[in-house]
Amino acid sequence: MRVPATTGGVKVRCFLPPWYPIIWEEMIYWQSKFWLYLATYMLSPMLFLLSFGFGVGRRLQMIMPGGMSYLDFLVPGVVALALFNNGVTSVTVRMFYTRLHFQSFEAYRLAPVSNFSICLGYTLAGAMRGLLAGLIVLTMVFLLVPGLKLNWPFFGAMLLASLCFGTFGVLIGLCLRSFDDQALVSEFILVPVTFLSGTLIPVERLPGFLQHVVWFFPLTPAAELLRTTLTGNGFNWRLAAVLGGWCVVLFTLGWLRLKMLDG
Amino acid sequence: MKGAGSDTCVQEQPAVMIELKDVVKNYGRITAVAGVSFQVLQGEIFGLLGPNGAGKTTTIRMLTTLTRPTAGELYVAGYPVATCPVEVKKRIGVVPQQNNLERELTGRENLLLHALLHRMPRVERERRIEELLDYVGLSSRADERVQHYSGGMARRLLIARALLHCPPILFLDEPTIGLDPQTRRKIWDLIQLMNRDGMTVLLTTHYIEEADSLCHRVGIIDHGRLIALGTPAELKERLGNYCVEFLNEQGTERHFFATRSEAKAYAQSKDFDTVVRRTNLEDVFVELTGREARELASV
Numbered sequence: 001m002r003v004p005a006t007t008g009g010v011k012v013r014c015f016l017p018p019w020y021p022i023i024w025e026e027m028i029y030w031q032s033k034f035w036l037y038l039a040t041y042m043l044s045p046m047l048f049l050l051s052f053g054f055g056v057g058r059r060l061q062m063i064m065p066g067g068m069s070y071l072d073f074l075v076p077g078v079v080a081l082a083l084f085n086n087g088v089t090s091v092t093v094r095m096f097y098t099r100l101h102f103q104s105f106e107a108y109r110l111a112p113v114s115n116f117s118i119c120l121g122y123t124l125a126g127a128m129r130g131l132l133a134g135l136i137v138l139t140m141v142f143l144l145v146p147g148l149k150l151n152w153p154f155f156g157a158m159l160l161a162s163l164c165f166g167t168f169g170v171l172i173g174l175c176l177r178s179f180d181d182q183a184l185v186s187e188f189i190l191v192p193v194t195f196l197s198g199t200l201i202p203v204e205r206l207p208g209f210l211q212h213v214v215w216f217f218p219l220t221p222a223a224e225l226l227r228t229t230l231t232g233n234g235f236n237w238r239l240a241a242v243l244g245g246w247c248v249v250l251f252t253l254g255w256l257r258l259k260m261l262d263g
Numbered sequence: 264m265k266g267a268g269s270d271t272c273v274q275e276q277p278a279v280m281i282e283l284k285d286v287v288k289n290y291g292r293i294t295a296v297a298g299v300s301f302q303v304l305q306g307e308i309f310g311l312l313g314p315n316g317a318g319k320t321t322t323i324r325m326l327t328t329l330t331r332p333t334a335g336e337l338y339v340a341g342y343p344v345a346t347c348p349v350e351v352k353k354r355i356g357v358v359p360q361q362n363n364l365e366r367e368l369t370g371r372e373n374l375l376l377h378a379l380l381h382r383m384p385r386v387e388r389e390r391r392i393e394e395l396l397d398y399v400g401l402s403s404r405a406d407e408r409v410q411h412y413s414g415g416m417a418r419r420l421l422i423a424r425a426l427l428h429c430p431p432i433l434f435l436d437e438p439t440i441g442l443d444p445q446t447r448r449k450i451w452d453l454i455q456l457m458n459r460d461g462m463t464v465l466l467t468t469h470y471i472e473e474a475d476s477l478c479h480r481v482g483i484i485d486h487g488r489l490i491a492l493g494t495p496a497e498l499k500e501r502l503g504n505y506c507v508e509f510l511n512e513q514g515t516e517r518h519f520f521a522t523r524s525e526a527k528a529y530a531q532s533k534d535f536d537t538v539v540r541r542t543n544l545e546d547v548f549v550e551l552t553g554r555e556a557r558e559l560a561s562v
Contacts, residue, residue: 016379016382018380018382020379021376021379021380024376024379025365025368025376028368028372029367032367098365102363102365102366103359103361103363104363104364104365104366105363106329106359106363107363107364107365107376107377107380107424108380109328109329110327110328110329110352110355110357111352111377111380111381112349112350112352112353112380112381112382113349113380114349262328262329262330262331
């Protein structure tokens with residue numbers, strides 16, 4: 001048997017960024033499961049649109065501030081939900097299984113890649129998944145809702161929101177310790193954030209104290225930013241700054257959490 | 264079977280590839296490693312033996328940067344693990360106890376992922392992947408998903424993955440656990456071939472025969488402490504090269520003697536059946552670590 005050289009060391013290095021393998025792995029999953037993703041990402045937004053938008057939507061007109069059409073309100077909300085749910089969940093689930101179940105996450109931690117790059121790779125993977133879901137929903141909405149006008153600021157807002165949700169997914173994924181934790185995260189974080197962040201119901205119509213509390217959820221500024229851009233009111237830099245702030249805070253917390261795991 | 268180092272005209276002191284100095288690891292109130300110190304020289308196969316929960320896996324995890332020690336110093340390939348983890352990671356290959364391959368990727372994709380993580384250039388990684396798939400006998404199954412692999416195939420792929428970036432040091436944590444004897448021997452061959460090529464190997468194992476036949480030196484660890492260190496021959500000699508074994512009401516009793524004649528004389532003094540045989544490493548292990556069964560959890 002010919003033995004491949006084992007001690008020479010690979011001297012030449014390639015110029016791919018250190019986080020690239022995490023994205024590459026994500027793309028492999030996309031290739032093998034694209035149709036499954038497509039069906040999954042379409043289902044719940046379609047249910048929201050059919051039940052809330054085309055179903056009870058006309059009756060909800062009375063709760064809309066400033067006489068806005070409920071469908072116009074709902075569309076960016078549903079896109080924000082797609083970005084949030086798929087961006088966060090894809091990273092959280094991937095991290096949960098690779099860290100705690102299959103332990104394949106250790107392969108990343110044993111590679112000469114910094115914790116920063118690992119966090120960045122997973123964040124980008126989550127953001128990409130969120131964006132894919134968002135674009136699928138957008139295509140569906142484009143077919144179902146006549147007169148929808150897209151613009152570049154809206155795509156900028158989608159990008160920023162998906163990055164923010166990627167960082168949120170990384171932080172949650174790194175904090176999970178058991179299967180029960182995953183259920184707790186779903187019940188106590190994802191579900192309340194989904195329904196209270198101005199996606200399906202205007203923030204102004206929530207009970208008084210909740211109107212302030214929901215601004216501590218990253219989905220609220222994301223939904224609002226998507227809405228202002230889609231309705232042609234320009235890119236709201238204040239909301240973008242809030243979302244950017246969330247990105248920095250969540251990414252830093254995830255990075256620190258990964259450092260803590262070394263201990 | 265063994266044979267570290269080659270005959271050279273100039274006797275050079277081999278480099279220290281792995282070094283631990285008074286290493287301690289506490290998990291809360293539990294002390295997993297309690298002041299372990301040893302060195303592994305270049306080109307050695309070093310075996311870390313110990314019962315379940317002795318601290319072997321924790322020691323490997325600290326050496327491979329996965330766990331921070333509570334106290335003490337660790338050096339791998341001359342780099343301090345605490346301050347230069349990335350440099351250490353470039354120079355080590357790790358075969359973990361548990362299969363940590365990506366189940367949904369194929370064997371080839373798993374290797375490619377590892378090559379990308381080590382930032383190997385395209386031509387180099389493609390060549391190495393083909394070479395190592397061939398080396399571990401998985402070329403024909405390389406494009407199947409790892410979830411369809413048997414335990415032995417997964418273990419061989421883990422070894423191929425650990426070797427892909429040409430590390431000078433290889434850590435193997437229980438490399439043959441749960442494998443059938445044929446696959447185990449195949450993996451022993453792989454380890455020896457890698458070592459013959461100059462690689463330094465640190466392995467932990469439960470299988471005493473594995474350490475006896477593979478390792479140039481072994482360290483026996485128990486309750487987080489290194490209680491013996493030396494070549495298998497030295498450790499056996501310290502106990503006595505010959506063993507007289509017999510069964511009584513308390514179980515099997517063993518007595519050790521420096522020479523065969525002493526052992527025979529003792530055996531003849533007994534008026535029941537006895538066995539006289541050469542001492543093996545398992546005798547050393549049991550004498551040093553005691554006969555009580557240990558819990559299964561690995562610390």
